[in-house]
Structure formats: C-alpha cells, structure tokens
Amino acid sequence: MPLPFRHITSTKQFSRGDTDNILKVARAMEKVLEKGGNDLLAGKILAALFYEPSTRTRLSFETAMQRLGGDVITADGLQFSSMYKGETIEDTMMVVGQYADIIAMRHPEQGSADRAAAICPVPFLNAGDGPGQHPTQALLDLYTIEKEKGKIDGIHIAMVGDLKFGRTVHSLSYLLGLYKNVRFTLVSPKELVMPEKVTSYYKEKGITYEETDDLSKGLGADIIYMTRVQKERFENVDEYERLKLKYILRAEHLAGRKATVLHPLPRVGEITADVDPLPNAAYFREVRNGVIIRMALLAMLLGKA
Numbered sequence: 001m002p003l004p005f006r007h008i009t010s011t012k013q014f015s016r017g018d019t020d021n022i023l024k025v026a027r028a029m030e031k032v033l034e035k036g037g038n039d040l041l042a043g044k045i046l047a048a049l050f051y052e053p054s055t056r057t058r059l060s061f062e063t064a065m066q067r068l069g070g071d072v073i074t075a076d077g078l079q080f081s082s083m084y085k086g087e088t089i090e091d092t093m094m095v096v097g098q099y100a101d102i103i104a105m106r107h108p109e110q111g112s113a114d115r116a117a118a119i120c121p122v123p124f125l126n127a128g129d130g131p132g133q134h135p136t137q138a139l140l141d142l143y144t145i146e147k148e149k150g151k152i153d154g155i156h157i158a159m160v161g162d163l164k165f166g167r168t169v170h171s172l173s174y175l176l177g178l179y180k181n182v183r184f185t186l187v188s189p190k191e192l193v194m195p196e197k198v199t200s201y202y203k204e205k206g207i208t209y210e211e212t213d214d215l216s217k218g219l220g221a222d223i224i225y226m227t228r229v230q231k232e233r234f235e236n237v238d239e240y241e242r243l244k245l246k247y248i249l250r251a252e253h254l255a256g257r258k259a260t261v262l263h264p265l266p267r268v269g270e271i272t273a274d275v276d277p278l279p280n281a282a283y284f285r286e287v288r289n290g291v292i293i294r295m296a297l298l299a300m301l302l303g304k305a
C-alpha cells in the first residue's frame with residue numbers, strides 16, 4: 001500500500017485516504033510486533049539523525065526498523081556531526097543518502113525538514129523540526145485515539161499547556177481536521193496560545209474550537225492531551241519558570257470522568273504520578289504505538305507494505 005509521496009515532513013500533506021491507509025497498515029504491524037517482528041525490511045538501512053535530544057522518537061524508529069529486520073545507523077547531537085563544522089543540511093542529506101535507504105531527522109530549526117526533503121535522495125521522515133512539526137508523533141496519537149476511543153470522528157479533544165511551541169499539537173490539529181465533527185478546547189496561558197497558522201486552519205475547515213486559560217473547561221473532553229512547556233524554546237528563563245507548571249493534571253481532576261489522557265512525553269510535572277494507575281492514563285500505552293506507526297511508515301515509504 002504505497003503513499004502518494006516520498007517524504008513525510010508535515011501532517012498538512014496527508015489526505016483522509018492517506019491516514020486511513022496508514023492506520024490500516026499500522027493495525028497489521030501491531031500483529032507483526034506481537035509476534036516479535038519479521039524480515040520485511042531485511043537489507044535496508046535507516047539513518048537516524050538526532051540533532052536534538054530524544055528518547056521515544058529515536059528509540060522507537062530504531063526499534064521499528066529492527067523489528068522489521070532492517071539495520072540502523074545513527075548520528076547524535078550537532079556537536080558530534082560535521083554540521084558543527086558548518087556542513088549544511090543539504091550536503092548532509094546528499095552524504096547520508098549514499099549510506100542509508102531511508103532517513104529520519106530531528107533538528108532544532110523549524111523548516112529544516114523541508115530543506116532536507118527538498119534534496120534528500122532517499123525517503124525522508126521529519127522526526128521533529130524545532131517548534132514546527134512532529135508528524136510521526138501525530139500519527140501515533142491518531143492511532144492511539146482510535147484504539148482508546150474506537151473512533152476519531154466526533155471526538156472532543158482538550159489540548160493543554162504549551163500550544164505555541166509544542167509541535168505535536170500543531171501536527172495533530174492538522175490530522176484531526178481530516179475527520180468529521182472534531183472539536184477542540186485549547187487550554188493555555190495567553191503567552192503560549194495556539195499559533196495563528198493553526199487557528200486559521202480551524203477556521204478555514206469550519207472546525208469548532210474554543211480558547212481558554214482554565215483547565216476545568218477541558219476536563220469534560222474525550223481526550224485530554226497534556227503537553228510540556230518547551231523550556232528549550234524560551235529566550236527568557238524567568239518566563240519559563242513562571243509558566244512551566246501552570247497546569248498540573250491530578251487524579252482528583254479525573255474522578256468520575258471517562259477522558260483519556262495522552263501526553264507525547266517527556267512529562268516534567270504536568271501530570272502527577274497518581275494519574276498513572278488510572279484507566280484514563282494512556283500515555284504509556286501510547287509509547288508502544290510509536291513503534292507500530294513507525295513500522296508502518298518505514299514499510300510504506302520503502303514500498304514494502
């Protein structure tokens with residue numbers, strides 16, 4: 001089941017048909033993972049280039065490739081690559097594309113993924129470009145919502161926290177916009193509201209959304225999507241300290257509620273540990289879905305799904 005594009009840089013590139021196909025392949029990959037994997041991508045090499053810190057995205061890409069019988073080469077941190085010496089993203093793609101069959105890259109600059117994909121000689125995946133997009137995370141969020149709620153159409157999602165710099169909420173907004181009657185409650189301090197590029201997309205698509213700084217307005221949603229305040233994007237540390245824990249979700253907030261709690265992780269205090277044992281807490285189940293979605297994407301982009 002091929003995709004109608006070679007690279008994944010943004011969730012704005014997907015149609016509803018594309019997401020249907022990706023979720024279908026992911027369901028099949030879940031069964032493959034349950035059996036420990038297969039050799040679908042034997043002989044293929046993934047280059048995992050992570051020029052910003054990552055635990056989940058990097059390790060799940062590596063796990064996905066290895067579960068499908070492929071190999072992985074890696075580069076960590078700008079300071080340990082020739083980008084530190086001034087090599088451009090474009091030259092890096094031309095070089096790494098001679099070694100690998102597919103490349104996943106995380107980079108601190110918004111727009112770096114578009115630059116990389118414009119020249120990359122092999123399929124390219126954006127694993128997060130600064131405050132821009134994180135499309136593979138949004139796809140695993142989508143897969144998780146479908147699994148947890150049994151549907152995506154008609155859901156009410158509350159996005160909470162750093163909606164300005166949190167790239168996952170930007171990417172997920174564009175994906176959910178492909179589904180019917182999805183409703184958003186955007187909970188953030190005024191300094192960290194959803195960027196205009198995303199709210200204008202809601203308006204263009206006729207999507208219902210409300211903006212508030214009151215967490216209680218989001219607690220009745222089907223999905224509560226918590227986010228970390230993105231310390232690394234702040235120029236003023238005092239501003240970060242003032243805003244970092246404005247919203248803390250506690251077990252008492254969920255008493256008698258059916259809301260499913262998601263978080264792309266890492267969390268740094270915005271969900272207390274007493275939420276973890278509740279059935280509402282899906283953020284660790286979501287992590288495994290990251291492997292499943294990335295198995296599907298690697299196979300599809302390599303023409304093997």
Ligand code: CP
Nearest residue numbers: 054055056057264265
């Ligand atoms: N969700 C996510 O992108 O986590 P990492 O930063 O650990 O990759």
